[in-house]
Amino acid sequence: MKAMIEALSAQGGILAESVRPLDGHPVDAAQLSQTAASGPRAAGHQDDYELMLEMILEGSRLHYGIPRFVRTEDPDLALLLGDELYALGLARLAALGDLEAVSELADVISLVAQAHAASDPGLADAIWQAGASAIGWGASRDYAVAKALARDQDPGAQAALRHATVPPLRRAAVS
Numbered sequence: 001m002k003a004m005i006e007a008l009s010a011q012g013g014i015l016a017e018s019v020r021p022l023d024g025h026p027v028d029a030a031q032l033s034q035t036a037a038s039g040p041r042a043a044g045h046q047d048d049y050e051l052m053l054e055m056i057l058e059g060s061r062l063h064y065g066i067p068r069f070v071r072t073e074d075p076d077l078a079l080l081l082g083d084e085l086y087a088l089g090l091a092r093l094a095a096l097g098d099l100e101a102v103s104e105l106a107d108v109i110s111l112v113a114q115a116h117a118a119s120d121p122g123l124a125d126a127i128w129q130a131g132a133s134a135i136g137w138g139a140s141r142d143y144a145v146a147k148a149l150a151r152d153q154d155p156g157a158q159a160a161l162r163h164a165t166v167p168p169l170r171r172a173a174v175s
Contacts, residue, residue: 003047003050003051004051004054004055004058004069005019005069007051007055008055008058008069008070011084011088014077014081015070015081015084015085018070018071018072018077018081019069019070019071020069020070020071032053032057032128032129032132033049033050033051033053033054033057033132034050035129035132035133035136035137036049036050036053036132036133036135036136037049037050037053037136038136039133039135039136039137039138040136040137040138041098041100041101041135041136041137041138042136045096048092048096049093049096049135049136051092052089052090052092052093053089053105053132053135054089055085055086055088055089055092056085056086056089056090056105056108056109057128058070058082058085059081059082059083059084059085059086059089060082060086060109060112060128061082062078062079062081062082062085063078063079063082063113063116064112064116064124070085086109089105090102090105090106093105100138100139101135101136104131104134104135104139105131105135107131107147108127108128108131108135111127111131111147111150111151112124112127112128114150114151114153115127115150118153120158122158123150123157123158123161126157126158126161126162126165127150127161129161129162129165130143130146130147130161130162130164130165133164133165140164142160142163142164143161143164143165145160145164146160146161146163146164147161149161
């Protein structure tokens with residue numbers, strides 16, 4: 001949490017002025033960023049992956065939920081700050097040279113937007129879970145199929161995404 005607050009404050013401008021963290025924070029966000037950071041793709045850059053995913057998650061929360069670190073009463077400003085956090089997170093990941101993970105993260109952002117537009121928070125959650133795993137651990141064929149189902153708004157997409165989210169310990173045994 002401290003690294004996130006420092007990173008956002010260092011941006012300056014309206015984003016820095018809007019940093020007001022909640023007391024306590026949801027476990028799901030920490031679990032997602034830790035899932036990505038614990039994967040082999042993040043080796044040597046675990047803190048960067050964790051911070052990058054936290055930024056993207058906060059951007060998503062500014063768009064669709066309750067943000068943890070950034071507060072504003074203006075809904076239009078919340079969207080703009082969310083977009084800024086998406087850009088900051090993607091730029092951090094691109095700077096690490098992991099273009100495959102950048103592509104996966106872009107898919108997560110667009111699929112989460114589609115799920116929220118369809119008023120399907122369960123699907124959005126499944127997309128985040130599977131996406132965090134793919135960002136840190138690599139994408140599986142099952143994940144690619146599940147993403148296609150989500151894009152097509154197939155009713156089986158949520159179950160397919162949950163199936164494609166292989167826990168890291170099992171993934172090592174499967175690979």
